[in-house]
Amino acid sequence: MRTTHFIALVITFISACLLPSCAATGPTATAAAPARITVLYDAFGKDAAMTRDWGYAALVEINGKRILFDTGDDPAIFAKNVKAKGVDLTKLDFVVLSHRHGDHVRFTLPRKALAFLAPI
Numbered sequence: 001m002r003t004t005h006f007i008a009l010v011i012t013f014i015s016a017c018l019l020p021s022c023a024a025t026g027p028t029a030t031a032a033a034p035a036r037i038t039v040l041y042d043a044f045g046k047d048a049a050m051t052r053d054w055g056y057a058a059l060v061e062i063n064g065k066r067i068l069f070d071t072g073d074d075p076a077i078f079a080k081n082v083k084a085k086g087v088d089l090t091k092l093d094f095v096v097l098s099h100r101h102g103d104h105v106r107f108t109l110p111r112k113a114l115a116f117l118a119p120i
Contacts, residue, residue, distance in 0.1 A: 035062040040081050041072030049084040051077045065093045 039045060041057035055073035059066065068089065072078045082089060 033061070033064070035060075037061075038085055038087060040085060040087065041070070041078055047084075050081050053077050057081075059087055059089070066091060067094045067096055068092050069096045070098050071095075 038059040038061070039050075039057075040059060041053065041055050042050070043052050043054045045052055053072065053074055055070075057068070057070045057072040057078060060069055061067075072081075
C-alpha cells in the first residue's frame with residue numbers, strides 16, 4: 001500500500017517537474033522555490049498534531065503549482081489535519097485522485113466536504 005502511494009507521488013512529482021520545462025522558451029528571471037510535499041492524511045505519521053487514520057492525502061508544491069494528491073477517508077480528520085499543518089487549500093491548481101479506493105477519495109463525493117477547497 002505504501003509502495004503505491006510512493007509510486008503515485010513520484011509520478012506526480014516528475015510530471016510537475018517536466019511540464020514547466022517543456023513549456024519554457026527562455027531563461028527564467030527568478031529561481032523557483034524548492035519542491036515540498038506536506039502529508040495531510042496518513043495512518044503511520046509521527047506528528048503528534050495530526051490525527052492518524054487509514055488513508056492518504058498530501059499537498060505537493062512544485063514550480064509554483066499546488067497539487068492536492070488524494071483526500072483521505074474522513075472529512076473531519078482531513079479538515080483537522082489541514083488546520084494542524086496550517087495549509088491553505090483555497091488556492092489549488094490541481095487535484096489528483098490516484099484511484100477509487102475510499103481511503104484515498106472517499107470524501108470527495110459529498111459537496112459539503114469540498115466547501116473549503118478551491119473551485120477547480
